[in-house]
Amino acid sequence: VFTTVTLDEDFIAELEETLVLSDVAMATTEKLIESLRQQVKKERPETIEQAKALFKREMARVLGTEPAPLQFSPQPPTVWLILGVNGTGKTTSIGKLANLMKQQGYRPLLVAADTFRAAAIEQLQIWGQRVDAPVIAHRPGADPAAVVFDAVRAARSRGHDLVLVDTAGRLHTKHNLMAELEKVSRVVERETGRQPDESLLVLDATTGQNGLAQASAFTQSVPLTGIILTKLDGTAKGGIVITIADQLHLPVKLVGTGEKIGDLAVFDPQEYVEALME
Amino acid sequence: GLSAKLQNAFAKLRGKVTLKEEDVDAAMREIRLALLEADVNFKVVREFVAQVREKAIGADVLKNLNAPQMVVKIVHEELVKLLGGEPVKMKFSSHPPTIIMMVGLQGTGKTTTCGKLATWLKSERKKPLLVATDVYRPAAVDQLKRVGEQANVPVFEMGTNVSPVEIAKQAVNHARQRGLDVVIIDTAGRLHIDEQMMREAAAIKAAVQPHETLLVVDAMTGQDAVNAATEFHNAVGVDGIILTKLDGDARGGAILSVRQVTGKPVKFVGIGEKLDALEPFYPDRMAGRILG
Numbered sequence: 001v002f003t004t005v006t007l008d009e010d011f012i013a014e015l016e017e018t019l020v021l022s023d024v025a026m027a028t029t030e031k032l033i034e035s036l037r038q039q040v041k042k043e044r045p046e047t048i049e050q051a052k053a054l055f056k057r058e059m060a061r062v063l064g065t066e067p068a069p070l071q072f073s074p075q076p077p078t079v080w081l082i083l084g085v086n087g088t089g090k091t092t093s094i095g096k097l098a099n100l101m102k103q104q105g106y107r108p109l110l111v112a113a114d115t116f117r118a119a120a121i122e123q124l125q126i127w128g129q130r131v132d133a134p135v136i137a138h139r140p141g142a143d144p145a146a147v148v149f150d151a152v153r154a155a156r157s158r159g160h161d162l163v164l165v166d167t168a169g170r171l172h173t174k175h176n177l178m179a180e181l182e183k184v185s186r187v188v189e190r191e192t193g194r195q196p197d198e199s200l201l202v203l204d205a206t207t208g209q210n211g212l213a214q215a216s217a218f219t220q221s222v223p224l225t226g227i228i229l230t231k232l233d234g235t236a237k238g239g240i241v242i243t244i245a246d247q248l249h250l251p252v253k254l255v256g257t258g259e260k261i262g263d264l265a266v267f268d269p270q271e272y273v274e275a276l277m278e
Numbered sequence: 279g280l281s282a283k284l285q286n287a288f289a290k291l292r293g294k295v296t297l298k299e300e301d302v303d304a305a306m307r308e309i310r311l312a313l314l315e316a317d318v319n320f321k322v323v324r325e326f327v328a329q330v331r332e333k334a335i336g337a338d339v340l341k342n343l344n345a346p347q348m349v350v351k352i353v354h355e356e357l358v359k360l361l362g363g364e365p366v367k368m369k370f371s372s373h374p375p376t377i378i379m380m381v382g383l384q385g386t387g388k389t390t391t392c393g394k395l396a397t398w399l400k401s402e403r404k405k406p407l408l409v410a411t412d413v414y415r416p417a418a419v420d421q422l423k424r425v426g427e428q429a430n431v432p433v434f435e436m437g438t439n440v441s442p443v444e445i446a447k448q449a450v451n452h453a454r455q456r457g458l459d460v461v462i463i464d465t466a467g468r469l470h471i472d473e474q475m476m477r478e479a480a481a482i483k484a485a486v487q488p489h490e491t492l493l494v495v496d497a498m499t500g501q502d503a504v505n506a507a508t509e510f511h512n513a514v515g516v517d518g519i520i521l522t523k524l525d526g527d528a529r530g531g532a533i534l535s536v537r538q539v540t541g542k543p544v545k546f547v548g549i550g551e552k553l554d555a556l557e558p559f560y561p562d563r564m565a566g567r568i569l570g
């Protein structure tokens with residue numbers, strides 16, 4: 001009675017296509033399909049819907065079933081470092097995140113540590129105005145580590161319980177830029193006595209297989225605690241995060257769903273899998 | 279790379295007198311994996327591997343001692359063909375100003391590329407004008423103004439309370455009055471499924487009739503490239519492609535889908551954040567990069 005489902009190669013081919021088109025790596029796709037075959041042998045589903053439910057369970061093994069919470073420090077200020085390659089949505093995500101955290105009663109301080117790109121400081125300052133959160137900034141060309149040093153001091157003296165650090169986009173292949181990022185993280189460590197409470201990689205949902213290279217490289221410079229997956233309001237699914245979860249055990253914590261202040265939500269693994277399987 | 283992986287696949291074929299379908303499958307699978315890893319579109323990979331399979335069998339190379347290298351050569355040649363063969367030159371209008379419009383998804387590098395293009399045009403003795411029509415993104419106009427200062431190129435802007443269509447029209451008049459011969463219109467990043475924004479892009483195009491509408495694509499784009507490229511081409515119409523962030527290690531296979539759905543050439547590639555980081559596109563080099 002379950003032969004249609006156990007060996008239905010059309011179902012498998014369709015599943016493979018869904019995953020690969022969503023940018024899940026081929027290796028991860030094959031691994032998930034192999035686990036599914038094992039489960040199907042064991043559980044003997046009788047319908048396609050039951051087989052799909054088994055598959056969602058396999059996905060849950062990789063992504064978890066519950067949102068991964070954001071980490072706060074027992075001793076304020078909590079410091080979150082926002083990093084990633086160029087153009088993924090770091091600055092915009094910080095604006096949205098500050099808004100989200102203000103709604104939860106926090107007093108965020110924004111840090112304009114992108115001292116390189118044209119008008120990066122101004123961009124964050126506009127977000128600061130929108131959210132009504134102060135922004136610590138130096139001049140363009142200043143040392144990002146110096147800006148962060150000032151910001152942590154200012155957070156303490158002005159009673160900010162949350163510090164959100166915006167950093168310049170950087171390709172993980174550029175060693176000098178990765179060294180700069182390490183220096184920023186070290187400054188946080190020296191000033192607070194611990195690593196940033198969150199080091200969040202901002203990943204664009206349209207990114208393909210390079211997303212895995214990005215996560216692997218960044219985490220070697222600054223141990224990553226999570227991912228912000230942006231631009232999920234497009235047609236891209238960001239499936240590389242499944243590969244990243246499987247290989248690096250790094251969870252998605254937040255998702256960006258647009259360009260407006262309210263377009264940021266906590267990542268729900270079950271909702272994400274539902275959307276993927278549509 | 280691919281050559282080494284094919285060595286393993288072909289080792290089994292060497293002793294055989296005749297080849298069965300399954301024998302060739304292993305080799306084709308390695309090619310398929312390499313291309314998917316490089317973000318080449320799923321369907322493009324299927325068609326491509328079918329073509330390579332036919333060529334390889336036809337050329338009777340599969341039992342050859344050098345089969346792996348010969349098959350890689352076939353794959354490379356087929357990729358170069360899909361990528362557009364020859365590097366393409368920039369054409370200028372005989373009735374200046376030449377009008378160039380940059381479009382694309384959010385964050386792909388349009389604003390920075392406008393600056394790079396302006397810098398290159400100056401080196402070619404042109405008098406470019408940058409036009410700021412992104413009235414949405416915080417400090418986007420400031421960003422283009424800064425870029426203009428760095429490139430030593432004038433920037434036409436009307437703040438953020440005037441419609442992009444109006445800004446573009448007035449910019450072209452401004453260029454004509456001042457004898458500036460190339461107008462580079464930077465536009466806001468937009469989703470291909472955002473109907474209002476796609477209509478806006480089409481309206482800007484209709485208003486100023488650009489000689490070149492360039493789609494700016496991020497080299498790390500994955501399978502979604504085909505969707506965005508299709509919509510941009512259908513809704514706005516694309517004359518050329520600029521592939522950015524090639525200074526990273528993304529293989530850039532998405533360019534094949536963009537090429538396939540637009541049929542248009544890649545005119546330039548972005549290889550860094552500075553304003554001199556713009557190069558012509560070399561299909562041969564890109565094929566090598568995609569193959570890894």
Ligand SMILES: Nc1nc2c(ncn2[C@@H]2O[C@H](COP(=O)(O)OP(=O)(O)OP(=O)(O)O)[C@@H](O)[C@H]2O)c(=O)[nH]1
Pocket residue numbers: 085086087088089090091092093114117120167168169170202230231232233234255256257258259263384385415467469
């Ligand atoms: N549609 C959509 N656009 C987004 C989202 N997040 C950011 N963007 C857009 O992506 C573009 C880049 O955003 P930024 O915040 O400047 O990205 P960034 O990572 O700070 O860029 P760099 O600092 O230059 O590396 C902007 O046009 C944003 O409005 C999202 O969730 N959805």
Ligand SMILES: Nc1nc2c(ncn2[C@@H]2O[C@H](COP(=O)(O)OP(=O)(O)OP(=O)(O)O)[C@@H](O)[C@H]2O)c(=O)[nH]1
Pocket residue numbers: 086087117169171382383384385386387388389390391412415418465466467468522523524525526547548549550551555
């Ligand atoms: N490494 C590298 N970075 C680039 C390249 N081109 C652009 N960038 C960076 O990518 C980020 C986004 O560039 P922008 O020019 O702001 O992108 P955009 O397409 O105008 O963004 P939106 O207007 O928000 O859609 C910036 O950090 C740029 O410095 C490139 O070729 N290489």
Ligand SMILES: [Mg+2]
Pocket residue numbers: 090091092114120166167168169
């Ligand atoms: Mg930024």
Ligand SMILES: [Mg+2]
Pocket residue numbers: 388389390412418464465466467
């Ligand atoms: Mg821009």
